[in-house]
Amino acid sequence: xxxxxxxxxxxxxxxxxxxxxxxxxxxxxxxxxxxxxxxxxxx
Amino acid sequence: xxxxxxxxxxxxxxxxxxxxxxxxxxxxxxxxxxxxxxxxxxxxxxxxxxxxxxxxxxxxxxxxxxxxxxxxxxxxxxxxxxxxxxxxxxxxxxxxxxxxxxxxxxxxxxxxxxxxxxxxxxxxxxxxxxxxxxxxxxxxxxxxxxxxxxxxxxxxxxxxxxxxxxxxxxxxxxxxxxxxxxxxxxxxxxxxxxxxxxxxxxxxxxxxxxxxxxxxxxxxxxxxxxxxxxxxxxxxxxxxxxxxxxxxxxxxxxxxxxxxxxxxxxxxxxxxxxxxxxxxxxxxxxxxxxxxxxxxxxxxxxxxxxxxxxxxxxxxxxxxxxxxxxxxxxxxxxxxxxxxxxxxxxxxxxxxxxxxxxxxxxxxxxxxxxxxxxxxxxxxxxxxxxxxxxxxxxxxxxxxxxxxxxxxx
Numbered sequence: 481x482x483x484x485x486x487x488x489x490x491x492x493x494x495x496x497x498x499x500x501x502x503x504x505x506x507x508x509x510x511x512x513x514x515x516x517x518x519x520x521x522x523x
Numbered sequence: 524x525x526x527x528x529x530x531x532x533x534x535x536x537x538x539x540x541x542x543x544x545x546x547x548x549x550x551x552x553x554x555x556x557x558x559x560x561x562x563x564x565x566x567x568x569x570x571x572x573x574x575x576x577x578x579x580x581x582x583x584x585x586x587x588x589x590x591x592x593x594x595x596x597x598x599x600x601x602x603x604x605x606x607x608x609x610x611x612x613x614x615x616x617x618x619x620x621x622x623x624x625x626x627x628x629x630x631x632x633x634x635x636x637x638x639x640x641x642x643x644x645x646x647x648x649x650x651x652x653x654x655x656x657x658x659x660x661x662x663x664x665x666x667x668x669x670x671x672x673x674x675x676x677x678x679x680x681x682x683x684x685x686x687x688x689x690x691x692x693x694x695x696x697x698x699x700x701x702x703x704x705x706x707x708x709x710x711x712x713x714x715x716x717x718x719x720x721x722x723x724x725x726x727x728x729x730x731x732x733x734x735x736x737x738x739x740x741x742x743x744x745x746x747x748x749x750x751x752x753x754x755x756x757x758x759x760x761x762x763x764x765x766x767x768x769x770x771x772x773x774x775x776x777x778x779x780x781x782x783x784x785x786x787x788x789x790x791x792x793x794x795x796x797x798x799x800x801x802x803x804x805x806x807x808x809x810x811x812x813x814x815x816x817x818x819x820x821x822x823x824x825x826x827x828x829x830x831x832x833x834x835x836x837x838x839x840x841x842x843x844x845x846x847x848x849x850x851x852x853x854x855x856x857x858x859x860x861x862x863x864x865x866x867x868x869x870x871x872x873x874x875x876x877x878x879x880x881x882x883x884x885x886x887x888x889x890x891x892x893x894x895x896x897x898x899x900x901x902x903x904x905x906x907x908x909x910x911x912x913x914x915x916x917x918x919x920x921x922x923x924x925x926x927x928x929x930x931x932x
Contacts, residue, residue, distance in 0.1 A: 482581075482603030489577055496653055497907075 537743025544736035551729025559919020591675025641837030642700035689799025697844020730787035762813035766793020769817025795846030808857035855881035
């Protein structure tokens with residue numbers, strides 16, 4: 481049972497590594513910064 | 524020895540109180556950041572509760588409290604909580620089930636890396652935060668907890684006193700936070716843009732709940748419902764009150780207004796200061812410790828932000844690092860063996876040796892935490908990157924990392 485617990489947790493850790501980077505959603509950006517368009521935020 | 528139901532009830536309730544502290548910390552920090560990062564900041568504390576709870580059950584607890592290996596780490600006796608059940612663990616808490624002691628300690632392991640998150644708020648990549656928290660809990664927290672608290676731990680054998688985590692929790696997290704802030708660099712616009720707290724009501728709510736939970740943190744560390752716990756409860760309350768009053772007063776004199784934020788942060792500074800001393804000092808000493816924490820931590824914030832220019836976003840080092848160092852040294856000044864036979868007399872009660880041991884322990888733990896944290900951060904930076912892209916930082920982590928917003932107003 482302990483080995484199984486380690487395997488399950490290891491699967492989660494692998495999941496965190498292979499999870500894609502978040503896509504910035506246009507609608508959420510609009511709600512956050514209405515005057516800003518994607519690609520214009522760099523300072 | 525037989526299980527004592529009153530002791531067990533108190534320690535389990537204390538574990539729940541300490542669990543609440545981590546969520547209180549989420550509100551405390553969440554109110555201090557800008558509105559575009561509040562969810563991301565609260566998520567740090569909430570996620571760490573889940574992450575370290577599993578890490579602690581699988582390998583964290585055994586590394587901290589397993590059979591001593593060389594004075595610095597525990598063996599694998601309790602891996603996966605094997606053998607941790609209803610029978611007491613006589614080395615530490617002979618009147619409560621081993622599992623009650625384990626879960627109480629678990630909540631300390633949870634809140635410690637959560638404290639660090641205030642230093643890298645508003646700019647750290649979530650994936651990097653997850654890996655850092657897991658690595659830090661394993662490579663920094665477990666060895667220090669073992670060295671200071673476990674039977675056979677070399678700092679415990681050396682004679683250092685740390686009742687509830689001044690070194691194990693606050694110095695490790697405070698120093699690591701400073702290193703993290705330096706390695707990550709400043710937030711975009713630091714020193715140029717206004718970075719005011721977006722909701723101080725959250726921060727005061729968080730501070731109040733931290734104060735509440737700290738009774739479990741300190742008085743629970745007596746591991747029994749007894750006079751030692753009652754004294755720890757009283758001195759905790761007194762030091763928190765003095766910290767709040769002192770910080771607010773100094774801030775009032777210096778800036779001309781009695782700051783609400785100053786009172787809240789001052790209470791936390793007082794709580795940090797009394798943590799290592801809670802089982803060894805009297806209420807009158809707690810007044811001095813709370814006063815010292817209020818003064819030292821207040822000026823540490825000013826010094827770090829204005830003079831040194833390190834962007835420790837939510838002042839983790841100034842409050843937890845400086846407060847923890849002060850509390851540990853103050854233990855060497857104010858401790859009284861008459862209050863706790865397991866303690867020693869400090870300098871003001873005829874025991875200069877303890878002060879030397881406290882100073883050495885502070886230095887050793889601070890250097891270890893700094894070096895280990897620096898290595899962990901550099902490795903993570905090389906492999907997956909520590910910071911979010913500048914565009915995401917400007918837009919805020921709530922929308923860009925989590926795809927959610929705190930306020931739909």
